Amino acid sequence: MPGPWRTRQFAELNRDLAEIVGDKTAAALAGLRVRSAGDLLRLVPRRYLSGTETSDLSELVEGEDVAIVAKVHDTRMAGQEPRRRLEVVLTDDRTTITATFFGRERYISSWSRQLTRGARAIFVGRVGSFGGHPQLAHPDFVLVDEFGTITGHRARTHRAMADQVSRDGLIGLYPATAKLPTWNVAETVELVLDHVGRLGDPLPEWVRSSRGLVDEDAAYHGVHRPATRREASAGLDRLRFDEALALQLVMARRRQRSAGDAAPRLTGTPGGILDQFDDRLPFRLTDGQQEVCDEILDELAQPHPMRRLLQGEVGSGKTVVAVRAMLRAIDSGRQAALVAPTEVLASQHYGAIRTLLGDLGDGQVLGAPEGATEVVLLTGSLGAAAATAVREAIASGRAGLVIGTHALFSASVRFADLGLVIVDEQHRFGVRQRASLGRRPDGSSAHQLVMTATPIPRSIAMTAFGDLATSTLTEIPAGRSDVQTTVVEIAAHPGWLERAWERIREEVAAGRQAFIVCPRIDPGDPLPADGAADDGAADDGSTGVDAAPMASAIETYERLSSGPLHGLRVGLLHGRLPADEKDAVMSAFASGRIDVVVATTVIEVGVDVPNASVMVVLDADRFGVSQLHQLRGRIGRGEHPGLCLLVTSSTSDTALSRLVAVAETRDGFRLAELDLLQRREGNVLGSAQAGTKSSLRLVRVIEDAGLIADAREVAERLVRDDPDERHDLLADLVTQTERQGEEAAAGEWLERT
Ligand code: ADP
Ligand code: MG
Numbered sequence: 001m002p003g004p005w006r007t008r009q010f011a012e013l014n015r016d017l018a019e020i021v022g023d024k025t026a027a028a029l030a031g032l033r034v035r036s037a038g039d040l041l042r043l044v045p046r047r048y049l050s051g052t053e054t055s056d057l058s059e060l061v062e063g064e065d066v067a068i069v070a071k072v073h074d075t076r077m078a079g080q081e082p083r084r085r086l087e088v089v090l091t092d093d094r095t096t097i098t099a100t101f102f103g104r105e106r107y108i109s110s111w112s113r114q115l116t117r118g119a120r121a122i123f124v125g126r127v128g129s130f131g132g133h134p135q136l137a138h139p140d141f142v143l144v145d146e147f148g149t150i151t152g153h154r155a156r157t158h159r160a161m162a163d164q165v166s167r168d169g170l171i172g173l174y175p176a177t178a179k180l181p182t183w184n185v186a187e188t189v190e191l192v193l194d195h196v197g198r199l200g201d202p203l204p205e206w207v208r209s210s211r212g213l214v215d216e217d218a219a220y221h222g223v224h225r226p227a228t229r230r231e232a233s234a235g236l237d238r239l240r241f242d243e244a245l246a247l248q249l250v251m252a253r254r255r256q257r258s259a260g261d262a263a264p265r266l267t268g269t270p271g272g273i274l275d276q277f278d279d280r281l282p283f284r285l286t287d288g289q290q291e292v293c294d295e296i297l298d299e300l301a302q303p304h305p306m307r308r309l310l311q312g313e314v315g316s317g318k319t320v321v322a323v324r325a326m327l328r329a330i331d332s333g334r335q336a337a338l339v340a341p342t343e344v345l346a347s348q349h350y351g352a353i354r355t356l357l358g359d360l361g362d363g364q365v366l367g368a369p370e371g372a373t374e375v376v377l378l379t380g381s382l383g384a385a386a387a388t389a390v391r392e393a394i395a396s397g398r399a400g401l402v403i404g405t406h407a408l409f410s411a412s413v414r415f416a417d418l419g420l421v422i423v424d425e426q427h428r429f430g431v432r433q434r435a436s437l438g439r440r441p442d443g444s445s446a447h448q449l450v451m452t453a454t455p456i457p458r459s460i461a462m463t464a465f466g467d468l469a470t471s472t473l474t475e476i477p478a479g480r481s482d483v484q485t486t487v488v489e490i491a492a493h494p495g496w497l498e499r500a501w502e503r504i505r506e507e508v509a510a511g512r513q514a515f516i517v518c519p520r521i522d523p524g525d526p527l528p529a530d531g532a533a534d535d536g537a538a539d540d541g542s543t544g545v546d547a548a549p550m551a552s553a554i555e556t557y558e559r560l561s562s563g564p565l566h567g568l569r570v571g572l573l574h575g576r577l578p579a580d581e582k583d584a585v586m587s588a589f590a591s592g593r594i595d596v597v598v599a600t601t602v603i604e605v606g607v608d609v610p611n612a613s614v615m616v617v618l619d620a621d622r623f624g625v626s627q628l629h630q631l632r633g634r635i636g637r638g639e640h641p642g643l644c645l646l647v648t649s650s651t652s653d654t655a656l657s658r659l660v661a662v663a664e665t666r667d668g669f670r671l672a673e674l675d676l677l678q679r680r681e682g683n684v685l686g687s688a689q690a691g692t693k694s695s696l697r698l699v700r701v702i703e704d705a706g707l708i709a710d711a712r713e714v715a716e717r718l719v720r721d722d723p724d725e726r727h728d729l730l731a732d733l734v735t736q737t738e739r740q741g742e743e744a745a746a747g748e749w750l751e752r753t
Contacts, residue, residue: 006728007732009732010038013196015036017040017192028179028180032176033697038736041193042697043189044172044239047173048170048172049069050069054070056094057070057092058095062127062128067182069122070091071093072117072121073091074117084105086100086111099123099135119143121141122142122144122171123136140183170227172232193220198217201729202216202727213241216238219236222234222235240704243698244707245733247466249719251462252715252716252718253725254466255307260304261304262444265300266420268331273327273371273373274331283477289320292471293325297324300325300419300420305444306448307447307448309461310472311456311461311471311472315637318453322422323356325420326420329419330373334418336400337403337404338423339408341405343379344583344602346404347579348586353401354375357375360373363398363399374401377390378402378408381580394416397415402415419446420447424451434448434450453633455626459704459708482641483635483641483642486645487648487663488648503614505565512613513612514612516560516598516615517603517631518552518556518599518618521574522553523552551619554572557598570596571585572598573586574599574602575600608637610639611640613641614645615635615644617645619648620659625661625674628646
């Protein structure tokens with residue numbers, strides 16, 4: 001059997017569906033992210049319908065595939081030959097709905113004999129509408145008695161459905177597409193279940209028995225051919241566990257491998273650049289910073305690579321922690337690199353670090369302190385000659401501290417001796433990319449520190465960042481002010497927007513500065529600016545309500561500077577400006593030469609202007625909850641209390657409640673969870689695009705946090721018990737998950753935040 005599989009089980013499960021069910025069905029299933037036999041078996045019904053229950057007909061939604069159990073209230077013939085039809089009025093004893101059947105005379109008369117007044121049946125079809133009333137057009141049906149036992153069916157009804165009902169009385173309703181209704185999915189699942197036959201179980205007995213899990217075969221049969229709801233839910237529990245475990249096994253294996261990797265020991269030099277830096281630091285580290293620094297310096301001294309995630313809210317002082325770690329690398333004769341997600345941030349880091357270092361960052365020029373190092377900035381927009389010079393400084397080892405965007409990882413950049421890679425605000429890298437960062441020519445790895453200001457709920461840390469150990473900075477250093485957040489509903493209060501501009505004028509008059517944030521760059525952009533805002537906001541089903549054009553930075557800038565903010569010094573900042581222009585605007589704003597900056601989300605992360613006290617976010621409903629929280633972190637960074645106005649013209653309850661949640665709490669962890677929950681809801685509501693790359697189908701990162709933690713423990717133990725990967729089924733499970741792309745839903749989420 002071709003492929004990387006050690007076992008027949010996984011070879012079967014990973015067989016291309018087209019080989020089993022044909023190209024056409026396979027193509028339709030691809031729309032449901034189902035490509036292999038195993039994908040299909042893990043496509044579980046959204047719910048089950050039993051023939052013994054009666055459905056609530058008032059809940060039918062037009063356009064949905066449904067299976068309903070209903071009673072025949074009345075039948076009548078309608079229309080003229082040859083367009084005669086049978087109309088059957090169905091009832092749940094409260095609401096009625098009409099089902100219409102078309103066909104040749106003899107079929108129609110057969111159906112009308114079956115569907116007599118009082119007959120009970122399960123009808124499966126799509127809800128349409130006729131004359132403004134919901135209607136079922138030509139549904140399949142099977143007749144059932146009050147015990148759910150099948151007693152007859154439409155002449156040409158799908159056999160799979162009839163089989164399903166006659167066997168057990170439960171019909172699974174699968175996620176379906178227009179081309180592939182639920183009963184076709186059911187039919188295909190039947191085919192595949194028969195095809196793959198009995199499967200061995202990758203889980204050792206102790207795991208199953210200690211968790212009360214059914215075996216693998218029972219699980220697949222339980223979800224697809226349940227005799228009882230209990231069987232179905234036991235099956236689902238098992239499959240969900242497998243999914244969580246597979247992901248955790250991948251992480252555990254990765255941790256195991258990297259623990260075995262070699263890394264340069266960064267033990268430092270007493271009296272070196274780190275000690276000199278500490279002596280000059282204008283403030284005392286907080287206890288939290290001290291603790292995290294100790295932890296990091298300790299790990300850097302080990303012969304194996306550190307892989308650590310440092311999370312801390314905006315302003316919690318991650319930069320100084322990062323700098324101290326980098327100086328330790330330099331004191332150990334190695335280089336350190338800091339990677340930022342955007343050029344604006346990279347150059348800001350460069351500026352901030354140069355300032356923090358003072359002449360310790362001047363390089364080995366005459367008069368520089370002993371141990372001083374050269375700090376360089378490498379971004380994609382550097383001119384060719386300058387870039388060559390910087391690359392040369394990196395290759396020769398003259399530059400000890402290298403700051404840049406991911407341009408740092410292009411093939412043309414060679415480090416003389418890279419000891420540490422720090423990735424800032426990095427959610428744009430996936431687990432796999434991260435694993436390849438900082439590979440050294442001799443096959444060993446540089447140490448790695450990932451910093452993020454997005455609070456990451458524990459279960460997500462264990463999935464999307466499961467290859468990393470975690471440290472958290474919880475305090476905010478002194479000198480922080482409150483930020484008051486208010487939702488400005490301009491649909492209800494059109495005058496409030498004017499008031500917002502007035503507030504900005506008042507703050508500027510008092511010597512403060514302001515941000516105005518827009519969801520896109522120019523009016524022609526169909527998508528939110530900088531690709532950053534097309535997440536929860538667009539997925540929450542509120543798009544229909546928000547058809548109004550979004551504010552664009554360019555147009556807002558022009559309108560405000562000639563109108564409500566006329567006379568103030570207003571700047572414009574967005575991702576499409578050339579890097580030097582961006583830098584110019586940012587530094588003018590930072591030094592107070594600009595009062596107001598109109599921007600997109602490029603200002604989201606890391607920007608530090610303590611004098612900025614107001615932020616107005618236009619069309620705030622277009623941003624994700626976490627993103628708004630990040631944006632808001634740009635103000636209240638100095639001694640002045642901040643004011644954040646979330647302006648929206650949306651009237652959708654979902655949109656407004658998200659904004660109110662942001663206004664009411666500054667707990668980033670809470671908001672992060674809320675964000676995730678709502679995005680998933682967005683998926684359920686039908687925008688199928690979201691999360692399509694995710695490998696998580698059954699596990700929900702927030703609700704199943706307990707399961708994820710449990711799976712992690714099991715994975716740790718399995719890897720410990722079987723360090724050499726002798727267990728073939730488990731090895732295949734890991735391979736399969738790695739192949740599917742281990743980016744969990746959470747990873748997707750973080751990438752887009
Ligand atoms: P983060 O990167 O976590 O958002 P920064 O590292 O940019 O935060 O720190 C925010 C501000 O707080 C900076 O101006 C920094 O110099 C300052 N700062 C950091 N640590 C301390 C401390 N222990 N005491 C006082 N100020 C601090
Ligand atoms: Mg920062």
